[in-house]
Amino acid sequence: MSGPKIIGLTGSIGMGKSTVAAMFAEAGIPVFDADAEVRAMQGPGGELLPAIEAAFPGSTGATGVDRDALGKTVFADKSALARLEAIVHPAVVTKRAAFLAANAGKRAVVFDIPLLFERGGHEAVDLVVVVSAPADVQRARVLARPGMTTEKFEHILGLQLPDADKRARADHVIDTSLSMAQTRAQVEALIAAL
Numbered sequence: 001m002s003g004p005k006i007i008g009l010t011g012s013i014g015m016g017k018s019t020v021a022a023m024f025a026e027a028g029i030p031v032f033d034a035d036a037e038v039r040a041m042q043g044p045g046g047e048l049l050p051a052i053e054a055a056f057p058g059s060t061g062a063t064g065v066d067r068d069a070l071g072k073t074v075f076a077d078k079s080a081l082a083r084l085e086a087i088v089h090p091a092v093v094t095k096r097a098a099f100l101a102a103n104a105g106k107r108a109v110v111f112d113i114p115l116l117f118e119r120g121g122h123e124a125v126d127l128v129v130v131v132s133a134p135a136d137v138q139r140a141r142v143l144a145r146p147g148m149t150t151e152k153f154e155h156i157l158g159l160q161l162p163d164a165d166k167r168a169r170a171d172h173v174i175d176t177s178l179s180m181a182q183t184r185a186q187v188e189a190l191i192a193a194l
């Protein structure tokens with residue numbers, strides 16, 4: 001195989017995926033963060049603002065997308081969510097291809113993609129790493145976030161493949177209910193195995 005080994009990193013909300021992605025990056029493995037790319041493209045001056053404003057009038061401004069207003073629109077309407085995804089997903093695919101080209105000489109790269117299984121992205125990676133923790137740990141982490149409600153949390157969970165299903169489909173599972181040092185050791189062991 002030419003090019004780097006592609007690691008698909010995923011995990012449900014509150015499982016510690018961002019922390020694990022940072023550990024890969026600190027170890028020298030380039031990380032493509034799909035959520036960060038979307039935030040940038042929807043932020044001030046973001047390239048997706050004109051298309052999102054055209055599809056959802058009044059949803060953008062000088063600071064970019066009004067995430068609360070847009071969220072209320074798309075979470076309540078599956079067709080609206082599909083329209084938003086039709087704008088966002090092709091742009092993310094383009095950014096990911098540019099990232100891969102820029103890192104073609106690396107031994108491995110990480111695609112940090114929250115909805116890896118839900119969107120079929122697992123088919124485009126060499127191995128899948130699922131970040132997981134017990135449900136009570138997940139719930140406590142998520143509900144501690146500013147602005148998070150039980151309703152929002154339950155809605156997000158409803159959009160995601162259940163954690164047990166993700167773990168069953170993973171090539172590797174990283175347990176983040178352990179200490180940071182133990183989590184880092186799991187990441188380092190995985191990198192060494194590559």
